[in-house]
Amino acid sequence: MRQLLTTTLSLTFLSCTPHxxxxxxxxxxxxxxxxxxxxxxxFHASHGPKLTTLQFNPNTFSVCAGLEVVYDxxxxxLVLPTTPVHVTHNxxxxxxxxxxxxxxxxxxxxxxxxxxxxxxxxQ
Amino acid sequence: xxxxxxxxxxxxxxxxxxxxxDAHFKYVEHLETEAKKQVFIExxxxxxxxxxxxxxxxxxxxxxxxxxxxxxxxxxxxxQSANVTxxxxxxxxxxxAFAHTEVIDESFVKGDPSTKDTNGHGTWVCGxxxxxxxxxxxxxxxTSYRTLDANGSGTSDASAAALKQVLADPxxxxxxxxxxxxxxxxxxxxxxxxxVKAGVIVVAAAGNYDTSVPFYPGSFESCLxxxxxxxxxxxxxxxxxxGQIDIAAPGVACYSTYLNxxxxxxxxxxxxxPIVTGLLALGVSYLKIV
Numbered sequence: 001m002r003q004l005l006t007t008t009l010s011l012t013f014l015s016c017t018p019h020x021x022x023x024x025x026x027x028x029x030x031x032x033x034x035x036x037x038x039x040x041x042x043f044h045a046s047h048g049p050k051l052t053t054l055q056f057n058p059n060t061f062s063v064c065a066g067l068e069v070v071y072d073x074x075x076x077x078l079v080l081p082t083t084p085v086h087v088t089h090n091x092x093x094x095x096x097x098x099x100x101x102x103x104x105x106x107x108x109x110x111x112x113x114x115x116x117x118x119x120x121x122x123q
Numbered sequence: 124x125x126x127x128x129x130x131x132x133x134x135x136x137x138x139x140x141x142x143x144x145d146a147h148f149k150y151v152e153h154l155e156t157e158a159k160k161q162v163f164i165e166x167x168x169x170x171x172x173x174x175x176x177x178x179x180x181x182x183x184x185x186x187x188x189x190x191x192x193x194x195x196x197x198x199x200x201x202x203q204s205a206n207v208t209x210x211x212x213x214x215x216x217x218x219x220a221f222a223h224t225e226v227i228d229e230s231f232v233k234g235d236p237s238t239k240d241t242n243g244h245g246t247w248v249c250g251x252x253x254x255x256x257x258x259x260x261x262x263x264x265x266t267s268y269r270t271l272d273a274n275g276s277g278t279s280d281a282s283a284a285a286l287k288q289v290l291a292d293p294x295x296x297x298x299x300x301x302x303x304x305x306x307x308x309x310x311x312x313x314x315x316x317x318x319v320k321a322g323v324i325v326v327a328a329a330g331n332y333d334t335s336v337p338f339y340p341g342s343f344e345s346c347l348x349x350x351x352x353x354x355x356x357x358x359x360x361x362x363x364x365x366g367q368i369d370i371a372a373p374g375v376a377c378y379s380t381y382l383n384x385x386x387x388x389x390x391x392x393x394x395x396x397p398i399v400t401g402l403l404a405l406g407v408s409y410l411k412i413v
């Protein structure tokens with residue numbers, strides 16, 4: 001019997017994005033973060049047999065000159081916000097930390113956006 | 124205006140770091156729209172000593188140190204159209220950091236036609252040039268010639284054969300050789316000289332023996348020879364030194380790709396060399412496409 005594999009993502013918003021918290025120099029109380037966001041607000045993940053490709057929402061990270069991407073504790077490095085990042089594909093829970101950098105590669109405030117998502121395969 | 128040829132530039136690259144900057148300055152001087160290109164060169168070869176050491180920390184410190192993000196954004200290049208050949212222990216092309224690019228590869232290891240890296244050194248070097256996230260010129264075209272085996276050992280004949288193969292490629296721009304030995308190979312020297320005559324820049328490691336004793340190919344006159352600095356911008360304790368050195372680059376605890384989809388911080392003039400190659404790839408890219 002043919003098995004249908006479906007990959008689903010669920011996202012939990014743990015911290016603010018640079019866009020939501022404002023850019024450099026902005027002060028004052030921050031609006032309460034929405035409890036949930038869709039993945040496309042921060043990133044979109046597409047899955048191949050060996051690799052997962054993370055594409056970041058350029059609008060969300062428009063204040064960032066670059067992003068440093070830490071996926072499941074591994075630093076995948078420095079990319080432009082429009083550049084997709086390929087990571088090893090594993091089914092299960094993942095943590096993605098996105099550090100917003102200025103042109104000097106200094107981390108902007110807020111220091112990072114962290115999302116946790118679970119990739120599940122259902123039959 | 125004086126017309127400066129590519130060969131003039133390569134000849135000049137034998138000198139010290141300031142001479143390298145001057146050479147590039149002259150190189151772009153004869154091209155149209157000089158001003159922007161001069162700014163590029165000045166940014167690419169920043170005075171490393173002017174960068175506060177406090178910034179040199181974290182896994183990506185060398186990219187931060189070289190202001191790579193600013194170079195990408197200001198000049199709109201990430202190595203596109205630059206053709207770089209790495210002569211090393213091959214490449215683990217299954218690493219996620221290479222998923223965005225197609226690598227041309229060939230083995231020159233006697234009796235071992237596999238091009239896949241089983242040592243780790245070549246994967247690290249290739250990653251520092253073209254690896255997504257860790258490389259300085261992630262969009263350059265990479266050719267990986269495997270001349271070192273799983274133990275990191277190889278023959279000068281294998282390296283010479285790889286150099287000969289580069290010579291047959293009229294589109295080659297840069298060769299990275301993060302390898303060497305105290306023994307001078309006349310065949311290697313001949314091919315390197317021919318490559319330089321043809322306008323290819325051969326970037327070679329100075330060696331890790333804290334000595335000025337010659338180390339080849341880095342001590343060949345035609346090579347652009349790279350020594351390593353530490354986080355205080357001083358000579359790394361292991362780095363070779365002396366008149367053969369043309370330029371220095373960060374070479375302590377630098378972060379790049381490794382076997383089995385991992386990343387690793389390694390030290391050596393082998394690590395400093397692809398940093399210079401990557402920067403030159405950005406320069407080649409800029410001169411070609413902008």
